[in-house]
Amino acid sequence: MRLKGVTITAYCGAFLCLGIAFSVLGPTLPHLAGQVAVSIGSISILFVGNSIGYLVGSYLAGPVFDHWKGHPVLAVSLGLLAGLLFLVPFAPSLGLLITVFIVLGIMKGAIDVGGNVLLLWFYPKGANTAMNALHAMFAVGAVITPIVVGFALSRTGKVDLAYGLLGAMILPFAFSFLFLPSPKAPPIPKADTEGSNARGDLVLICIIFFFYCGIEVGFGGWITTYALKSGLETASGSAYLASTYWAFFTIGRLGSILAARALSPILVVGAALALAGVSIALMVAFQDSRHILWGGSALLGLAVSPIFPQLLLVADARLHLRGSTTRWFFVGASIGAITIPWTLGQGFEFIGPRVLMPAMLAIVLANGVCYFLLLRRLKAPVLKAR
Template identity: 35%
Template sequence: MSGHIGTLMNTAKKTTIGYYLSYIALGLSAAMMGPTLPGLADQTNTQISQIGVLFTARSIGFLFMTLWVGRLYDRVPGHRLLTLALFGLTLTMALMPTAPNLWVLTAVLFLMGMSHAGVDIGGNTLIVWLHGRAVGPYMNGMHFFFGVGSFLAPIIVAQVISVTEGMQWAFWILALLMLPAVFYVLNRPSPTMPEAAQEAASGAVNWSVIFLIAIFFFIYSGTEIAYGGWIYSYAIATEAGTVSTAAYLNSVFWGALTIGRLISIPIATRLRARVILFIDLAGCLASIALILLIPHSTITVWLGTIGLGLFMASIFPTTLTLAERNTTVSGSVTSYFFIGASLGAMSLPWLFGRQLDQNGPQAIMVLVFACLVLEFIVYSLLMHQIQREKIQAPSV
C-alpha cells in the first residue's frame, strides 16, 4: 500500500513539472509585449497609442477561449488540450515578427490569447485535480515559474535587440524556449477529474463566492497586465529610464513577481489564504503610494515597481487556493474565474494606454492606485460572504 502511494506521489511530482514548464512558456508570452511595443509599432507603421489594441486583441482571444475551454477540460483528457494550447502559443510567438501590418498582427495576438487561455485554465484546473486540498504550495510554485518566464522575456528581448539591432530573432528564440513544455506534457498521463468537481460541473456551485472572485480577478489581472505592459512607456515618458534601462525596469517588475512567488511557497503552508491576501493588498497600495507621493524620483519608481511586484506575486494563486477551500473547482468553474480575469486584462490596459496618451504618464499610477483600492473593497466583500456562509452552514 505504501509503495502504491509513493508511486502516485512520484507520478504527481513528475506531472507537476510539466505544468511548471507550461507556465514558464506562459510567462515568456505574457511579458514580451512591454519592451516590444515600440518595435511592433514601427514594424506595422502604427502610432504607439494605437498599438495598445494588441492587448485588447489578445484579451478578446483569451475571453473567447475561456467561454468554452473549461467545459472541454471537464470532458476530454486534459493533457491533449494543454499540449495543443502550448503549440499554439509557440506558433503565434514565431509569427509575430512576420506580420506586415496592424490588422495581421492583431489577428496573431487574438490567436495567442486563445492559446494563452487554454494553457492558463488547463494548468490551474489540472493542478487542483492532481493535488486536491494540498494544492497551495504547488499552485504558488506553478505561478512562480510564470514569473520566471516573465522575468526572462524582457531580458532576452533587450539582449537580442542589442546584438542584432532588430526584434525578429527575439521572438523566435522565445518560441524555441517554449517547445520543451509541448513535448513534456504530451508524454505525461492526464489527471482524472475528482468526483466533487464532476458535481460542480453539473451545476452544484457556490455562485456568490464565484462571482466575487471573478470580479476580484477582473481588477487584479487588468492591473497586473496594464502595469507590466505600460511601465516601460511610463519610465521613458517620465525620463525614469532610457530605452534599455526601461526594459530592465519592466524585467524587474516581473522579476519581483518571481521572487515574491518563490517566497510565498513556504508562506502558503503557514498562513491562511485570507491573511496572505490582506498583506499583499496592503503592500501593493503602499508601493504605488510611494510613487505617487514622490512622482519625479527615479529611485521611487524602481522601489515602487519592486514592491508592487513582490506583493502582487501571490495574489492570483492564493485566491485560487482560497476558491478551492470554499467552493468546488471544475474546469467550468475555473473558466468563470478567467472570464473575469480576461475582461480585466482586455479593458484596463486599453484604458491605461488611453489615459497615458491623453493625460500624461502620471495617470498610469493614479489608475493603478484606484484599482487597488477597489480590489481591497471586493476582497472585504468576499471575506464577509465566506464567513457568512460558514456561519449559516450548520443550519442548512
C-alpha cells in the same frame, strides 16, 4: 513517484511558457508600433485583441478540460503558442498583428485554465505548495522575457531575435505532455456548490480577478513605455525595469510558498493588496524620482505575486473547482486585461504617461473594497490554511 515529479515539472514548464506569453507584449510594444508604423495609442489595441482571445480561450477551454483528456489539449495549445511567437516579427500590418495576438490569447486562456484545473485534480488535497510553485514558474517566464528582449535589442536593435528565442523555449514543454497520462476530476460534494451564497461568492471572486489582472497586466505592460516616455529611463533600461518588476514578482511567488504554511490563502491576499497600495502610493507621491520608480516597481511585483494562486485556492475550498467553473475567473481576469490596459493606453495618448500611477492606485483601492466584502461572506473552514 517519478511520474508524479515529471508531471509537476511539466505543469511548471507550461506555466513558464505562459509567463513568457503574458509578458512579451509590454517590452516589445514600442518596437511593434514602429514595425507597423502606428502610434503608441493605436498599438495598445494589441492588449485588447490579446485579452479578447484570452477571454474566448478561457471560456471555451473550461468544458473541454472537463470532457477531454487534458494533457493532449495542453500539448496542442503550447505548440500553437510557440508558432505564433515565431510569426509576430513578420506581421506587416496592424490588422495581421492583431489577428496573431488574438489567437495567441486563445492559447494562453486554454493553458491557464487547463494548467490550474489539472493541478487541482492532480492534488485533490494539499495543493497549496504545488499551486504556488506553478505560479512561481509563471513569474520566472515573465522575468526571462524582458531580459531576452533587452539582449536582443542590444545585439540587433530589433525584436525578431527575441520572439524567435522565446518561441523555441516553449517547444520542448509542448512535446512533454504527449507522453504523460491526464488526471481525472475528483468527486464534488454537491451541497457545497449550490445556492445563492455560492453564486454570490463566484461573482465576487470574479470581480477581484478582474481588478487583479488589470493591476498585473496593466503595470507590467505599460511600465516600460511609462519609464521611456517620462524620460526616466532609456529603451534598454526601461526593459530591464520591467524585468525588475517580474523578478520581484517571482521572489514573491516563491516566498508565498512559505507564507502559505503559516497563513490562510485569504489572509495572504489581504496582506498583498495592502502592500500593493503602499508601493503605488509611493510612486504617485514621487513621480519624478527614478529611484522610487525602481523601488516601487520591485515592491509592487513582490506585493501582487501571491494573489492569483491564493485566490484560486480560496475559490477551490469554497466551490470545488471544475473547468466549467474555473473559466469564469479567467473570463473576469481577461475582461480586466482588456479594459484596464486599453484605458491606460488612451490615457497615455490624450493625457500623458503620468496618468499611469494614479490610475493604478484607484484600481488597487477598488480591489481592496471587494476583498473586504468577500472576507465577510466566507465561512470559517475556507479561512483556514489548507
